[in-house]
Amino acid sequence: xxxxxxxxxxxxxxxxxxxxxxxxxxxxxxxxxxxxxxxxxxxxxxxxxxxxxxxxxxxxxxxxxxxxxxxxxxxxxxxxxxxxxxxxxxxxxxxxxxxxxxxxxxxxxxxxxxxxxxxxxxxxxxxxxxxxxxxxxxxxxxxxxxxx
Amino acid sequence: xxxxxxxxxxxxxxxxxxxxxxxxxxxxxxxxxxxxxxxxxxxxxxxxxxxxxxxxxxxxxxxxxxxxxxxxxxxxxxxxxxxxxxxxxxxxxxxxxxxxxxxxxxxxxxxxxxxxxxxxxxxxxxxxxxxxxxxxxxxxxxxxxxxxxxxxxxxxxxxxxxxxxxxxxxxxxxxxxxxxxxxxxxxxxxxxxxxx
Numbered sequence: 458x459x460x461x462x463x464x465x466x467x468x469x470x471x472x473x474x475x476x477x478x479x480x481x482x483x484x485x486x487x488x489x490x491x492x493x494x495x496x497x498x499x500x501x502x503x504x505x506x507x508x509x510x511x512x513x514x515x516x517x518x519x520x521x522x523x524x525x526x527x528x529x530x531x532x533x534x535x536x537x538x539x540x541x542x543x544x545x546x547x548x549x550x551x552x553x554x555x556x557x558x559x560x561x562x563x564x565x566x567x568x569x570x571x572x573x574x575x576x577x578x579x580x581x582x583x584x585x586x587x588x589x590x591x592x593x594x595x596x597x598x599x600x601x602x603x604x605x
Numbered sequence: 606x607x608x609x610x611x612x613x614x615x616x617x618x619x620x621x622x623x624x625x626x627x628x629x630x631x632x633x634x635x636x637x638x639x640x641x642x643x644x645x646x647x648x649x650x651x652x653x654x655x656x657x658x659x660x661x662x663x664x665x666x667x668x669x670x671x672x673x674x675x676x677x678x679x680x681x682x683x684x685x686x687x688x689x690x691x692x693x694x695x696x697x698x699x700x701x702x703x704x705x706x707x708x709x710x711x712x713x714x715x716x717x718x719x720x721x722x723x724x725x726x727x728x729x730x731x732x733x734x735x736x737x738x739x740x741x742x743x744x745x746x747x748x749x750x751x752x753x754x755x756x757x758x759x760x761x762x763x764x765x766x767x768x769x770x771x772x773x774x775x776x777x778x779x780x781x782x783x784x785x786x787x788x789x790x791x792x793x794x795x796x797x798x799x800x801x
Contacts, residue, residue, distance in 0.1 A: 463700055467647035505738060507700065508616030512649045520656055522649065526616035530730050530760070535621075535788070537656065550649050552615050552700070 461504040461554040466561040468549045468569060472513075472578040480521060480539030483513045487523035488532040490572050494551055495525040495532075497564040504555030511549045515542045606685060607692045608718050609800065610706060612746050613726030614735055615699040618756035620650040621787040622726055623694050627659050629796035635691040638662060638684050640677065642698045650696065660688070674709035685715030692800065702745045724799060725750035725780075729761035729769040736772055747776040752783065752799055759786035 491509040498506060509525045519539020525532040551565050573580045609626070613619050623639060630637040641651045642664040654661045662684065664676050677695065684693060697703040710721065725746045728735075735743045747753065753773050755766065770782055783795050 463644070465644045469647050505735070506616075507614075510616075510649050512652055514652060514656065518656055520653060522653055524616060526728065527731060533760075548647055548649050548652070550643075550647065552644060 462557075463507065464551070464553050464556050464558045464561045466551045466558055466565055468562070468565050469583040470547050470569065470573075471544065471581040471583070472547050472573065472576075473544045473581070474579075475577050477541045477543040479541050480513070480515055480519045480545075481536060483521045483545070484523070484534045484536055486572055486576060487511045487513055487521050488525075488534050490549070490568055491523045491525040492528075492532045493571070494549070494565055494568045495528050497568060498551065498553045498556060498561065499528050501556055501560055501564060503553040505553065507552035507554060509549075509551050509553075511547065513545045513547050515539050515545055517542070606690065606716050606718055607800070608681075608710075608721045609692065609694045610697065610703065610721070610723045611694060611726065612697040612703045612723065612750075613699060613754075614728060614731070614739070614743060614746070615644075616731075617699065617726040617728040618754075618787055619696050619699060619726050620653065622724075622754060622756065622785070623696055624654065624657060624659070625785075625787065625791045626694060626796060626800060627654075627657075629791065629793070630692050630800060635800075636660075636688070637692040637694060638688060638690040640664060640680055640684075640693060640695045642677075642696060644698045644700055660690070674705050675712075677706060678709055678712050681713050682715050689716070702742055704745060704749060707749075722752065722799070723750050724752045724754055727753060727755045727769055727773055729755055729757055729765040732769045732772055744776055747773050750777060750780045753777065753780045754799070755782060755784045756787055758784040759788060 491511050494509045495506050506527050511523045512520055514520045517540055519537050521536040523532055523534040549565055551561050611619050611623055627637045638660045639654055640662045643650050651661050651663050662680050755769050773782060785791055
């Protein structure tokens with residue numbers, strides 16, 4: 458692999474649901490979200506899926522975290538005890554090699570929109586965050602040094 | 606103060622392992638601080654660790670392995686002066702070779718480090734692929750490790766686990782290899798070896 462840049466994209470949104478739901482009901486949608494983003498990135502030409510992870514966090518302290526590292530194995534998820542909540546803060550981080558940040562932002566935003574539609578969430582987006590630190594692999598090549 | 610550096614490629618299970626190690630330290634009445642360096646400006650790992658009421662120090666605006674080695678040393682000084690934990694666990698970003706940290710450590714001037722341990726976390730789902738396409742990065746992490754931890758022992762297939770053990774052993778003949786399932790508590794003998 459030569460000169461595949463690491464795209465690092467983070468999206469944060471506040472979701473407000475039509476009615477309060479138990480936090481644990483978020484595990485499967487979040488797993489589907491990270492799996493869909495990994496698949497979409499691969500279809501768009503990502504060289505390596507680094508890590509696609511999502512976190513839904515509730516004010517009282519509970520959370521669900523989902524993770525996908527490739528498209529051959531299923532996503533994983535974990536959660537802590539949580540109650541019932543109507544509003545949640547959702548963070549999606551996508552770290553993939555071989556795609557431009559703006560492409561990844563588009564794919565991640567689309568996947569979030571699909572999930573929001575599915576669960577009927579009213580979404581308040583925060584500004585997307587991308588890049589800020591460039592890794593080019595292999596890191597020892599001259600191009601990588603210049604970009605860093 | 607004991608220093609444990611946890612490295613491994615993106616998504617290999619570093620944060621999940623650190624949660625287990627911190628829990629084991631807490632159960633053993635050892636104070637632990639966790640230094641996190643997550644790529645991306647909105648971290649998830651630090652949010653999770655804080656929600657578990659762990660003591661988290663975040664390095665931002667760069668990668669610990671490329672430009673933040675100095676910030677890590679500053680953070681170690683602050684930890685030593687203000688908190689003096691028994692144990693500091695450093696989570697490297699996973700996207701670059703953390704060898705530069707070892708070069709920076711001699712600049713730490715606080716309480717003497719009683720031990721410095723390098724743990725490399727290996728993902729059996731992807732190690733053979735990563736060794737092909739990201740050879741220097743992945744090889745370096747394995748080569749320099751004092752302890753190797755293979756995650757997803759409960760999920761990966763026996764051939765995936767065997768291929769990971771074989772690949773790791775071909776690069777590092779010395780380091781003990783631990784196979785762990787991070788969905789439950791770690792075997793005390795494993796945490797003992799990782800944190801001793």
